Amino acid sequence: MSDKQPGNNMRSLDRAIDVLEVLEDAPRGLRLTEIARRAGLHVATTLRILNALEARGRVERDETHYRAGVGLLFGAHAYLTTSPLVAAARPVLQDLASETGLTSSVFVRTGYSRAVIARVEGSNPLRYELPIGERLPLHLGAGKILAAHLSDADRDELLSRVAPFVTAGGREMTGEDFTAELDEIRGSGIAVSTDERIIGGRSVAAAVHDRDGAVTAAVQVAGTDESVSEDRLKALAITVRNAADQLSRRL
Amino acid sequence: MSDKQPGNNMRSLDRAIDVLEVLEDAPRGLRLTEIARRAGLHVATTLRILNALEARGRVERDETHYRAGVGLLFGAHAYLTTSPLVAAARPVLQDLASETGLTSSVFVRTGYSRAVIARVEGSNPLRYELPIGERLPLHLGAGKILAAHLSDADRDELLSRVAPFVTAGGREMTGEDFTAELDEIRGSGIAVSTDERIIGGRSVAAAVHDRDGAVTAAVQVAGTDESVSEDRLKALAITVRNAADQLSRRL
């Protein structure tokens, strides 16, 4: 899961997080052996970690399977209520959604993934389920605008993890293709994606900068390829960039 | 924070969770020394834990303060999408809310607190903010129905932590009062609360049992003391109990 980064002490804690990440990425419960395999840990070690986490409500189990526990809710709640970014994002998304009629979201990068941290549904709210906290790829959709501003080392690491890949729409991308696209995105400041993560879906995203100019988040509008039609793209690009800039200013 | 339970290995992991819990309970960022103080740990230890957590996105910091990190969202998402209880609760709450017009919730106990794991707003949705994952007391409101079914040891531990206490409405409760009320609640299977956690608020709650008969969750309807009027209580008690039983059967 995570490469052994030299200089990082606290091995058992680090491994516990490995275990948690395995659980977080699984759509259903997993057995001990499988968790150990995916986390790259010894079974005995994995068991001890799971027991410790279970004792604290961070993990739940039935007879045979382990899954995420209720205790994990507290952390998310704390993040959503204390993060200045989340607080700043809400009103911006509200405006963006009512102006465009599209579902508007803010993403943040963590490691080599991203997470939705705030979302306002557009006029036709597709699904009820709130996707906050879903782990999404950094190389597809709005993730690209975040990927485009990675350091060289981080970008290479990302490439080595995902490239080459195929989008949901069937487009094949090599590492070179992807790097080139990221350069383009960085130039224009806008990432447009069609059929990348979901077929029939299209999105427009722009980067949010913190006070130091570092890219910390992305603002996105998304919809079907009909609601985000080709001839709206130019206008949407401007709108989304404005929203992103507005959010940047609020930080 | 957590008593040293003998036989629990994985000390550093356990302490890391102590640190996380401190952060989760803080309405805003905290300084290193303060976190160490609240968690009952040495500053150096606390710092190492925070660094390890920060490296994994579980904690964020600005110049001086630490707070919960984005990485914590993933766990909550995983819990909400994989927990059978959450899945079973949703339709039951939907029915309950439309039948009563009241905000309907399911709570789960973790340690000596509880968490909202599912909620459907009633006819007058008070607040936009989604409270899923909020840590709430076990001795007030719907928490009582969970407290009423604790083991003797756990109940004593809870008492030692909170009793004596005063409700939001100003009622003073000693440990004996509280124990007596819990006995009553256990007998009737229903917990009614007025002005306990919030002034002007009233709720009715019933217990959910798993296959083994253990109490695993609580179903609650809540509103103002006007919307949950005295003369509705009898009918609501039956409705809520039915909902709880229905949920029990789905597990």
Added chain:
DNA sequence: TCTCTGCTTTCATTCTATGAAATGTTCTGT
């Protein structure tokens, strides 16, 4: 400038965390 408070680093020691292996348990297929 000096002092106080809080943060970070260093270091020797201890005892936690570790993995191999043995033991116990639950599936699977015949």
Added chain:
DNA sequence: ACAGAACATTTCATAGAATGAAAGCAGAGA
């Protein structure tokens, strides 16, 4: 029903991670 495999748990000796004291820094305030 049985044998064999796969999985889960416990035990144990050892390595080295985690620990806390103390020293070294940095920043705030007087």
